[in-house]
Amino acid sequence: LKLKSLLSSLILTNAICLFAQNPIIQTHFSPDPAPMVYKDKMYVYTGDDIPGYDFYYMTKWRVHSSEDMVNWTDHGVPISLESFSWARDRAWASQCIQRNGKFYWYICAQTVNNDMAIGVAVSDTPTGSFKDALGKPLITTGSWDNIDPTVFIDEDGQAYLYWGNSHLFYVKLNKDMISFEGKITEIPQSVESFGGLRRPGKSDEVLQKQEKFEDVFVEGPWFYKRNKQYYLMYAGMTGRTECLSYSTSSSPTGPWKYQGKIMTDQPTNSFTNHGGIIDFKGKSYLFYHTGLLPGAGSYGRSTAIEEFKYNSDGSIPKIVMTKE
Numbered sequence: 001l002k003l004k005s006l007l008s009s010l011i012l013t014n015a016i017c018l019f020a021q022n023p024i025i026q027t028h029f030s031p032d033p034a035p036m037v038y039k040d041k042m043y044v045y046t047g048d049d050i051p052g053y054d055f056y057y058m059t060k061w062r063v064h065s066s067e068d069m070v071n072w073t074d075h076g077v078p079i080s081l082e083s084f085s086w087a088r089d090r091a092w093a094s095q096c097i098q099r100n101g102k103f104y105w106y107i108c109a110q111t112v113n114n115d116m117a118i119g120v121a122v123s124d125t126p127t128g129s130f131k132d133a134l135g136k137p138l139i140t141t142g143s144w145d146n147i148d149p150t151v152f153i154d155e156d157g158q159a160y161l162y163w164g165n166s167h168l169f170y171v172k173l174n175k176d177m178i179s180f181e182g183k184i185t186e187i188p189q190s191v192e193s194f195g196g197l198r199r200p201g202k203s204d205e206v207l208q209k210q211e212k213f214e215d216v217f218v219e220g221p222w223f224y225k226r227n228k229q230y231y232l233m234y235a236g237m238t239g240r241t242e243c244l245s246y247s248t249s250s251s252p253t254g255p256w257k258y259q260g261k262i263m264t265d266q267p268t269n270s271f272t273n274h275g276g277i278i279d280f281k282g283k284s285y286l287f288y289h290t291g292l293l294p295g296a297g298s299y300g301r302s303t304a305i306e307e308f309k310y311n312s313d314g315s316i317p318k319i320v321m322t323k324e
């Protein structure tokens with residue numbers, strides 16, 4: 001009887017998802033996972049794919065947390081398109097970071113001007129309430145490339161925001177985390193830096209004729225530092241679907257050196273892959289997404305996690321998708 005009442009209270013509150021297996025969240029979709037560790041807890045910020053849609057028409061962002069990587073608490077939907085007066089569709093990938101006791105959640109969305117822009121919401125706690133910090137986008141250049149923000153604060157206090165689709169950009173954020181200094185810089189792409197040439201757009205006929213497209217920077221950058229080395233993981237391309245690849249640098253702004261694919265040729269049942277890497281309680285984890293919930297696919301993506309160990313030279317091993 002006790003078990004029955006515990007189960008019914010879990011169902012009523014929908015507060016705890018007891019899933020140790022992949023995907024870790026099975027009550028709704030959870031694409032584009034961005035992990036953050038704060039005070040002995042792992043938080044994962046995600047988007048929300050809508051069942052039945054055949055494109056990434058997304059409207060909200062979600063948060064879950066865990067102390068043990070097994071039991072996940074659902075913190076609901078702290079922000080949605082309605083939280084940003086300038087946003088009208090495509091609540092795409094995001095990342096949250098803590099600075100001086102405040103939480104800055106960088107998101108991207110389609111604007112009322114019909115392009116993509118990056119905004120930032122701020123809160124006193126990791127789970128909200130979050131408010132649009134600016135009432136307007138932080139990064140807006142009239143381009144569709146303004147997606148997938150990733151943020152990192154270096155040991156000297158300098159914060160960096162990277163983002164991009166096909167083209168990769170960064171700015172140095174000011175200490176307030178809601179403004180930036182200097183100009184937006186585009187990172188040059190080459191076979192040496194990202195394994196292939198920039199993904200061709202429709203007008204890039206010259207690039208299309210070149211051969212080196214086995215791996216390129218596509219989208220979903222994830223920027224972090226480990227043992228004085230900077231890492232940029234991103235969604236690259238393997239044949240018909242995205243893979244996860246990475247490059248490293250001894251400087252936060254490059255030049256980047258391509259290191260290879262981390263996760264490739266996996267039956268993820270999703271065209272996109274989008275990941276984050278983080279250490280927690282002495283272990284390293286890759287967060288990524290798959291379309292492997294029953295009946296799901298490229299537009300019904302869910303967060304999955306793999307534990308891994310860096311090689312002794314700091315390189316990331318090939319990581320194989322598991323169900324547990």
Ligand code: FUB
Pocket residue numbers: 031032047056092093147148219220272273274
């Ligand atoms: O989820 C929408 C978009 O798909 C993200 O912004 C990309 O990284 C890709 O995962």
